[in-house]
Amino acid sequence: MHLMYFTEQPMSAYPADEGREFGATALMFSNKHFDPAAGSRLYNEYLEHYRLAENVGFDGIMLNEHHNAPFCMQAKCNVFASILAATTKRVKIVLLGNPLPLADNPVRLAEELAMIDMVSRGRLVSGFVRGGGQEQLATGVNPAFNRERFEEAHDLIVKTWTQPGPFRWEGTHYQHRVVNPWAVPLQKPHPRVWIPGVLSKETIIWAAKKRYPYIALSTAIEATKKIWELYDRVAEETGYAGGPEYRGYLQRCHVAETEEKALANARQFMWMQGEFTGLAHPVWSTPSGYFSPSVRTAFVEYAVGRRSNPRGASFEDQIQSQMIVAGTPKTADTQTCIRLLGEEVLPALREIGKELGLWSPFEANAPVGIAFPDPATPARERATAHHPAPLEVS
């Protein structure tokens, strides 16, 4: 079992009434409401939380990025990954992930990720995402080529990581005269790639074909079972057996000293309007060409207000369906929650995980992907190979 700590890093210090009045806390909600003094405080608080999460026993810290919205202050997950690479010792640094289509130069991404892997002594897990709908607009990237760019950037990054340069890349969306960065990952054959997702079947199928673990982000229980069914079917067709080491799940949990407090605090997951991503804008979140043609009808109706967000659900519904879990550990604040989770909840979860055989990719020593079928070399061996003193890595 691999238990990670994650926060969206919300910019919680903006005037909520302004967001409600504007009608969306996304894309064009003015950044005049962003207070950099509060931002500075919050970034440093989040760093404290990450260090605490490592100290209380989490296996990994998950990072992500979003643009032009208060629900996530990380505009570049590689920045926090770099900081954590140097300031933590043991936890995996799990990026879920870099939005590949937004990159105009995936070789640059490959370089940055290799640097993070080396600085962290091989603790990087490099997830990749397509980016949200509004991110395409925030960064001016064509939503109609989102999936093509995702797949091509991935292929280019893995090649950059694993094949000695220099080589030339003449792709559909990317062309590079010389690929030969003087930074390659410490982990071999390359850092693990995990693929988070919410909705798109195409992404699940793609991840399963690549033999990359799929991380379901707070999906409803029934929908999640269907995701694993689809994944396992594709895995079988591809020639391997799916299982726990290919499955991840983001669960919103809140733990406090009392049930009442836990529930009250958990309501903050519905932060500032009703959905953890803030007050979405139906048009900006669904640019044409971004979504799978198979859900075109649902999204055009959502875009003009004829149906509710296909991804939305009330707090009560989500508690009921266990998409949000809140309570006491068998029986304040963020730091208390992290401490209680680490000291009381995680050990119990690990026992359950052992009973059920929920092995992580590390415990199972699974290959990093379909292209490299041999088990991965543990990073520890590589990190210490040229290092005079033994390192405290587990």
Place this chain on the structure above:
Amino acid sequence: MTAVSTTSVSWTSETIPIAGVSMQVSRAGAGPPLLLLHHDIGTLDRLPFYDALARRFTVLRPSHPGYDGSQRPDWMRNVRDLAAVYQWLLGELSESRAAASISVAGLGFGGWIAAEMATLAPRAIRRLVLVGAMGLKPERGEIADQALVSYIDYVRLGFADQRAFDRVFGADPTTAQLEKWDLNREMSFRIAWKPYMYSPTLPHLLGGVAAPALVVWGRDDRIVPLECGERYAKALPRARLEVVEGAGHFVDMEKPDQLAKLISDFASQGGT
């Protein structure tokens, strides 16, 4: 303004293979040939404006590849590609095989395509009509960006009089219509995403267009500023600008008879 004739016009449709896709071309009427290029939002099959033109011209009305359910050319990356595809089409049609035998009228986004066609083959077109054409970067305002507004709001923005929108699409367009607009928007993104709806090189090429040109603009066009019409009229060597009062971007749907008459009077004139 001429009265609306109620005589029914019969349209036929054919499929012509061009550049790896099956291009759908609707045809009606008799008289000098006129290639009519539709908006970025696609088009309804029948509009009073089309019938009005078909009473004076042999109207050839292709569906842009990738729009309104016609086959998408996955390879296409910009509007000049589309203009080249239409030049190819002119070579396939019996009406336009001889040089300068056909006039081309483009509506909005179709006007941009028409302008690109004229720059690619300056002597291939008899007469050129641009109506609220995209393609040039405004110096003061901006071209309204459909990526930021809903399908309905974007199309409504193109009408000066909202009752005209209601007449054409109904006050609350069907989901099937929304899906078409989404599909068409996706294709527009594929070929005109960045820079959005203009070409930085087009203004430098308009000076070579030999055909006489009529530039028509709705006075209240809130999608492409009237300033762009003035720039087209200035940059094209033999052009004049007509401004239609009480119309927005979709002049063809708001003032169909007035626009049909302007085009007929201009394109029926003899000589080049």
